[in-house]
């Protein structure tokens with residue numbers, strides 16, 4: 001069985017997550033590879049396709065949204081699984097609405113249909129000194145909009161990682177279970 005993990009990553013954490021997941025599938029005896037979506041990978045020969053992205057403002061990056069849209073007819077015929085890589089992995093509730101967590105994957109799951117067998121948000125990493133000026137500006141605006149105190153802001157702006165290889169291997173195991 002051939003598995004491909006196609007990822008979109010701006011600062012590298014989703015790339016590492018994709019490599020960890022691929023490693024686990026290879027250890028289980030699958031023919032497993034991972035590919036940056038920017039290389040426009042071919043997936044018609046694959047039996048299982050994982051699609052993952054860093055989460056930016058509750059969504060996948062535009063490059064992988066475009067890849068899914070452009071290849072939707074093929075992707076719908078394959079078993080697929082989705083993952084996002086984010087700083088906040090759980091669902092939370094604010095002003096009558098639920099946000100975050102696997103809810104962020106619903107729009108892609110709805111496109112892929114019933115053969116989409118698993119989806120999870122996995123822990124990512126954020127190091128402010130590595131971010132582009134535009135991303136720093138976007139985050140500062142967001143922190144202002146949710147009225148973070150200076151202390152909370154400083155805490156969020158310090159280098160933080162939630163990356164966890166065990167979590168990624170557990171997700172691979174969950175997919176294996178769903179494959180039956």
Ligand SMILES: Cc1cc2nc3c(=O)[nH]c(=O)nc-3n(C[C@H](O)[C@H](O)[C@H](O)COP(=O)(O)O)c2cc1C
Nearest residue numbers: 009010011012013014054057058086087088124125
């Ligand atoms: C501009 C910006 C917006 C972000 N939006 C979210 C978000 O909505 N939810 C979240 O949990 N993390 C958010 N993050 C954190 C990223 O999802 C996290 O750093 C992730 O590991 C990035 O993946 P990458 O390194 O593969 O690009 C955001 C980060 C930046 C810079």
